[in-house]
Amino acid sequence: MNQPLFISTTETVDPVFIFIFGASIVLFLAIAATMVFFVVRYRRSRAPEPTSAVASNIGLEIVWTALPTLLVLTMFWYGWQGYLGLRTVPEGALEVTATARMWSWNFTYTDGRNSAKLYVPVGKPVQVNLVSTDVIHGFFIPAFRVKRDIVPGMKNQVWFVADRPGSYDLFCSSYCGTGHSSMVTTVEALPAKQFEEWLEHGGGGEEAAKLDGRKLAQEKGCLGCHSLDGSPGVGPSFKGLMGQKVTVVSGGGTREIIVDEAYLRKSITDPHADIVKGFQPIMPTLSDLSPQQVEALVEFIEGVK
Amino acid sequence: MDEQQHTIVSYGTLTAAWIALLFLTALTVGITRLDLGGYKVLGALTIACLKGGVVIAFFMQMRYEGRLLRWLLFVALVTLAIFIGITFFDVLYR
Amino acid sequence: MTHPVHKDDFGAKLGMWLFLFTELLLFGGLFLLYAAYLHRYPREFAAAGKELDWMLGTANTVILLTSSLCAAMSVTAVQRGDNRRALGLLGGTILCAAGFLAIKYVEWGAKFGHGIYPGSERLRGGAPGESVFFSLYFMTTGIHGLHVLIGGGLLAWIATRVRAGRVAAGNHVLLENGALYWHLVDLVWIFIFPLYYLVL
Amino acid sequence: MTVSDHPRGGFWSDTGRSGLGSWIFSTDHKRIGLLYLFATFGFFLVGVVLGLLLKFELMTPGRTIMGAEAYNAVFTVHGVTMIFLFILPGFPGAFGNLVMPIQVGARDVAFPRLNLLSWWLYMGGALIVLTSLFTGNGPPDTGWTFYVPFSARTGTNVSLAVFGVFIIGFSAILTGLNFITTIHRLRAEGMTWGRLTLFTWSLYATAWVQILATPILAITLVLIMAERMLGTGLFDPGRGGDPLMYQHLFWIYSHPAVYIMILPAMGAISDIIPVFSRKPVFGYKMIAFSSIAIAAAGSLVWGHHMFTSGMSDRAVLVFSFLTFIVAIPSAIKVFNWVSTLYKGSISLEAPMLFALSFIILFSIGGLTGLILGAAATDVHVHDTQFVVGHFHYVMFGGTGFAFFAAMHYWLPKFFGRRYREKPAVIAWALMFIGFNILYFTMKVLGMKGMPRRYYDYLPEFATLNLVSTIGSWILAVGLVIMLVNLIRGLLRGEPFEGNPWGGATLEWSIPTPPPTENFAREPVVTHGPYDFTAMKE
Ligand code: HEA
Ligand code: HEA
Ligand code: CUA
Ligand SMILES: [Cu+2]
Secondary structure, eight states: OOOOOOOOHHHHHHHHHHHHHHHHHHHHHHHHHHHHHHHHHTBTTTOSSOSOOOOOOHHHHHHHHHHHHHHHHHHHHHHHHHHHHHHOOOTTOEEEEEEEETTEEEEEETTSOEESSEEEETTSOEEEEEEESSSOEEEEEGGGTEEEEEOTTOOEEEEEOOOSOEEEEEEEOSOOSTTGGGOEEEEEEEOHHHHHHHHHHHHHHTSOSSOOHHHHHHHTTHHHHSOSSSOOOSSOOOTTOTTOEEEEEETTEEEEEEOOHHHHHHHHHSTTSSEETTSOSOOOOOTTOOHHHHHHHHHHHHHOO | OOSOOOOOOOHHHHHHHHHHHHHHHHHHHHHHHSOOTTHHHHHHHHHHHHHHHHIIIIISOGGGSOHHHHHHHHHHHHHHHHHHHHHHHHHHHO | OOOOOOOOHHHHHHHHHHHHHHHHHHHHHHHHHHHHHHHHOHHHHHHHHTTSOHHHHHHHHHHHHHHHHHHHHHHHHHHTTOHHHHHHHHHHHHHHHHHHHHHHHHHHHHHHHTTOSTTOHHHHHSOHHHHHHHHHHHHHHHHHHHHHHHHHHHHHHHHHHHHTTSSBTTBOHHHHHHHHHHHHHHHHHHHHIIIIIIOO | OOOTTOOOOGGGTTTSOOSTHHHHTOOOHHHHHHHHHHHHHHHHHHHHHHHHHHHHHTTSSSOSSSOHHHHHHHHHHHHHIIIIIIIHHIIIIIIIHHHHHHHTTOSSOSOHHHHHHHHHHHHHHHHHHHHHHHSTTSSOOSTTTTOTTHHHHOOSSHHHHHHHHHHHHHHHHHHHHHHHHHHHHOOOBTOOGGGSOHHHHHHHHHHHHHHHHHHHHHHHHHHHHHHHHTOOOTTOGGGTOOHHHHHHHHHHHHHHHHHHHHHHHHHHHHHHHHHHHTSOOTTHHHHHHHHHHHHHHHTTOGGGGOTTTTOOHHHHHHHHHHHHHHHHHHHHHHHHHHHHHTTOOBOOOHHHHHHHHHHHHHHHHHHHHHHHHSHHHHHHHTTBHHHHHHHHIIIIIIIIHHHHHHHHHHHHHHHSBOOOHHHHHHHHHHHHHHHHHHHHHHHHHHHHTOBSSOSSOOGGGHHHHHHHHHHHHHHHHHHHHHHHHHHHHHHHSOBOOSOTTOOOSGGGGSOSSOOTTSOSSOOBOOSOTTOHHHHHO
16 A cells, blocks of 8 residues: 555644753753742842842843744744644545534544544544534544634634554533533544444444434434433433423413423424423524434433433 | 923814815715726725825824824824734635 | 822823724724625625615715814814804814714614614525625624714713813813814724725 | 721821722722722632632532533633733732832822723723623623634623623723823933833833723624624624634734733832842843833734634744744843842842742743644643643733732832731742642643543543642632731731832832822932932932
8 A cells, every 4th residue: 555655643743842841941940940049149148238230231131032032933933834734634534524513523424424433544644624513612632632623614624643543532622611521522543444344334233224312312412411310411301301291481481291202303303492491592403313313312212211 | 391382273274184085085986986896995995094194184183293192193003904914814814 | 189280281182092092993893804804705795885875975974074174173263262163163063973973873774674784684694794794884883873972972061161161272182182082083984984885 | 907006197098088988089099009909809819719619620520519500600700800800900900000100200190080980990890790690691601702603692691791891991991091191291300211110111011002902802892792682693604704703803802911911010020029139120121121022022923822723824824923922022031030139139028939939930831831832732732721721820820929929019018017927928838839739730631631611521630630629729728828917917017117128119218108199299310210229328
C-alpha cells in the first residue's frame, strides 16, 4: 500500500508544547530565583540603606525588550506551523460526519451507517465533518490534540489519525447547556481489518438488523435528557412513564392525561404540542426519524418499567 | 492653562458649511442612482466621510481646537477602523 | 459641600468629546456588523435596500443637517450675547428633531404594514440576508432615533437654561456640549443614510 | 464600635453632614472610593463563595452537592459577579478614586457629580444582575460569555442579567472619561507627565480602554436582548446570521477588558515595590510606556479566544501574532520590577509580600497565556481547565493579589488605623500556598483534557480535582484570616499619623486621614514620585 505522507496530529502539537513550556519554565525559574536572591541579599536587616540609586539602564532595557521579542516570535511561528499541520487534511482521509445535538453525538459513515461512538481504523487519517443541529458544541479528542467548535450553519472539520488501537475519550468542549458535561463518548480505534468488518456487519452483530429501540434512543440522544432509572434529568425520566398520569401545558391551559401510545408518539414527533409541566420546551423535533424508528422508540419507552 | 480661548464661528461660515453639506447630499443621491456596481459603496462612503469631516470641522468646531482634541479624535477613529479592519481578516478569508 | 467654584470649560468639553467617542464606537459595532454582512449577502442587501424609501431618507438627511446648522448657530448667537436668537435657533433644532422622528414614524409604520419587522413571518420566511438587513436597519435606526429623542430633550432643557440666562456668553459650555451631542447624532446619520438607503 | 475616642478626622468628619446620606450622596472622591471598595469587595465575597461551591461540586465525580443545572448557573453567576461586579470596577473604582486625585495633586476628580453617578449606575446594574438570579426562569446559565445561539434560546433569565451588565458598562465609561479629564486638566503645578505616579499612568491607559472598548460591549449586549425579545435573528444561523460575528463583538470588548483588570494592578505594584525597596523604580519611562503599549496592542488580539471556532486561518495567523506582541510590554514590566529590588533595602511587610507574590503568580499566569496564544497548542487546551487555570492566575493571582496589596498599603492611610502585621503575613502565606494548589492542578487537568464548564467528569480526573478542592479550602482559611485582621485593624487598630512606609508620592504628604479637599493649598511638585532622597531633605 502506498502510505500517504503525514505526521499525526499528536506528533505535530507536542513539540510546540515542549518548546513553549521549556522556555517558559527556564524564564520563570530565572526570574523567581533572581527575585528571591535579591530579597534575601538586600533585605533591610542586611542592607539598611539602598546601595544604589540607578533608575534606568538603556542597554539593559534594550536587551530585555529585544530578547523576549525574538523568543515570542519564535513561539508564534512554531505554533502557527503546528496549527497548519492540524488544518491540512492528508489526502485520502476517511470521511465521517459528526452530528452534535443537545446533548448527544451521532456519527455517520460514508455508507450511511450510524453510531453513537466514533469508530475509526488505525493508521488511516480520518476527516470528521462537524454538523450541529442546534447550538455551538465542540469536538475534542485530547489524545489526538484536536479540537474544533461545531457551529450551526458552518462547515467545520478536523482530522486526526489513531496510531494505536484503543478507546479514546471524546468530549464536547464548547458549553452547550445543561447536558454539556454528559456529551461524552469515545473514539474506538480498530485495526484496519476489524474496522472493515465493523463497517460491513456492524461489528459482529452489535447492530442488529431489527430496529433496537434502546440503541436508537441512545443514538438519537434521547437518553441525554431522559434517564432510564427514574432520576430527574432535563426531560422526564422514561422509567414507568407508560400509564402514568402527567400534567401537560398545551396552548396556554394545563390538563392531566394518562400516558398512552398515541401520546408517546405525538410527544416524539411533535414535542412542542404538549409540554410536561415543570419542564422547558426544549426537546428537539427530530424530523429525520422514520415512522419505523418512532414505533421502535415508543415500544422501547413502554418497556422501561 | 491652555486652549481656553473661544473662537466665534460666524453665521456665514456655518451657512457655507451647511450648503456644502446639502450639495454633497445631492451628490451622493445622484451618483448612487447611477449604475456603478461596487464603486457605489466606495463613492457613497467617500462622500459620507467628507460630509462627516465638514460637520466635525465646522459645526463641531474641531478646526478651532488645539492639538489635544484632534489627536484624541484621531485615536478614536483609528481604533474603530482597526476593529473593523482586523475583523475582516476573518470575514474576507473564511 | 464647599467645593470652590472651579470652572474648566476646556475640561468640560474634553469630557464631552470623550463621551462622543464612546457613542461613535457604539454605532461602530453596528457598522461593523453591517460591513461583515454586506460582504456575505451583497445581493440580498441590494434587494432589501430597494424597499427603503430613499426620498424619505433624503428628506431626513436635509432635516438633520438643517437642525445641526441651527444648533451650531445658536452657539454663535449665545457667544455674541444674543440669547433670544439662540433660543429661536434651538427651537428650530428641536422642531427639526420632531420632524425627523415623524418621518421615521411614517417609514417604520409603512414597513410594519408590509409585514417587515424583526422576527416577522415574512422575514422568517424570506432570504437569509433579507432578515439580517432589516434587523440591522431597525436596530441601527432605532438606536439612532433614541439618540435623536435624547438629544432633543437635552437641547430643550438647555434652552430653558438659556432662557433663564444661566447660559450666556462666556459661560456657555453647556450649550456647546449639547450642540456637540447633537452634531454627533447628525454625524451618525450621515453614515446610516447612504449605507441603508442609497448604496444598494 | 468605639469611634468617639478615635482621632479619625479628615474626610470622615469634616463634611458637616453625617449618616448614610453623607456617604451615598457624597461627591468626595474618597468617600466614593470607599463606597466602591465596600461594594466591589462585597460582591467579591459573593463570588468567592460561589467559587468555593464550584470546587465543592468538583470534589468527586458525579453529583456531589448540586446537579448540572445548578452548577451551570453557579459558574455563570460566579463569572459575571467576579468580572463585572468585582474585578472590572474594583481597581479603578476603589483605589483609582481613593488615591489617583491625590497623587496628581487635585482636590477631586474633574466631574465629582458624574463620579457619584458612576457609583449609582454601578449599584443599579449590580442590583439588576442580582435580581435576575431570583426572578423569571431562574439564574442565567450561559457562562459569562453569553455565547449565541445558546444564550438566545435558553429559557433562563439572561435578558435581565445582560441589562444589568449594560448599565454597569455605562458606569465604567463615565469613570474612564472622568479619570482622563482629571489627569489632563487637574495636575498640580509642577506635576509633569514625567512625574505622574505609575499607578496614575496605568489608570490613564485603563481609562482609554474603558472608553474605547466598553461601547462595543454595550451594543453587543443590546443585540442579545434584541435577539431574545424581538427575535432579530442577527446571529441566528437559520436566518442568515453568523454566531461568530457575536464572538467577534464580544471579544473586541472582553479581551481589552482583561487589561482593564490587570493594568491598574500593575500600576499599584509599580508604586509599592520602590517604596519597600527604598529605591527609585527601575525604568520609569519604560513602565509608563508599556502600560500604554499594553492597552493599545491589547485591543487588537481578541481573536485568540476564537482559534478553534472556525474563523479563517488567516485571522488565526494575525491574532496569534498580535497576541505574542502583547507579551513583550508585560515582560518589560516584570524585568523592571525585579531590577528595582537590586541593591535596595527591602522590607518584607504585608503589602510587599503581596506585591512580590503578584509578580510570581502573574508570571505563571502570563506564561501559560503564551501556550494559549500559540495556535497549535491553544487547540488542545482551549475550553479546558487549563484556560480556567490561566485566567485565575492572572485575575486572582494577578489583580486579586495586587488588590490585597493595595488594601494593606493604602487603606491605613484612609482609615487612620493600622492592622496587625503578623496575622497579615500568616494569611498571605496560606493564600499563596492554597492558591497554587488550587489552580496549578487545574492547569494539569486541562493538559490531560478535562474540559471546562463540566459539572461531572470521568474518573481519571478524580484525584487532581480532589487536591484542587483541598487547595480551595486552604485559600479560604487564608482569606478569612486576612479579612478579619484587616477589618479589625482598620476599625479599632492602633491609630497612626504620617508616613508609615516612607512613600514619596503626594498622598503621603497630607494628613491622615486626608481632609475633604485633600490639600489645604494647591501643592507645588518639585520631585518625581519615587525620589526618596529628595523627600528626606
Ligand atoms: C487579568 C486578566 C488577564 C490577563 C492579564 C491575561 C493575559 C494574557 N492572556 Fe488571557 N485570559 C483571561 C484573562 C487575562 N489574560 C481570561 C478571563 C480568559 C478566558 C475568558 C473565557 O474564555 O472565559 C483568557 C483567555 C486567554 C486566551 C484564550 C484561551 C482560549 O479560550 O482558548 C488566550 C489566548 O491567546 C490568552 C492569552 C493571554 C496572553 C498572551 C496574555 C498576556 O498578556 C500575558 C503576558 C504576561 C507574561 C508573558 C508573563 C510575564 C512576563 C515574564 C515572566 C517575562 C518573560 C516573558 C517572555 C519572554 C514572553 N488568554
Ligand atoms: C476575579 C475573578 C475570579 C476570582 C477571584 C475567582 C475565584 C475562584 N474561582 Fe473562578 N472564575 C472566574 C473568575 C474568578 N474566579 C471566571 C470569569 C470564570 C469563568 C466563568 C465561566 O465559565 O463563564 C470562573 C470559573 C471558575 C471555575 C470553572 C467552572 C467550570 O468551568 O467548570 C471554577 C472551578 O473550580 C472556579 C473556581 C474558583 C475558586 C475556587 C475561586 C477561589 O479563588 C475562591 C477563593 C475563596 C474562597 C475559597 C472562599 C473564602 C472565603 C470565604 C469562605 C468567605 C466567608 C464568607 C463571608 C465572610 C461572606 N471559577
Ligand atoms: Cu455539546 Cu457542550
Ligand atoms: Cu484574551
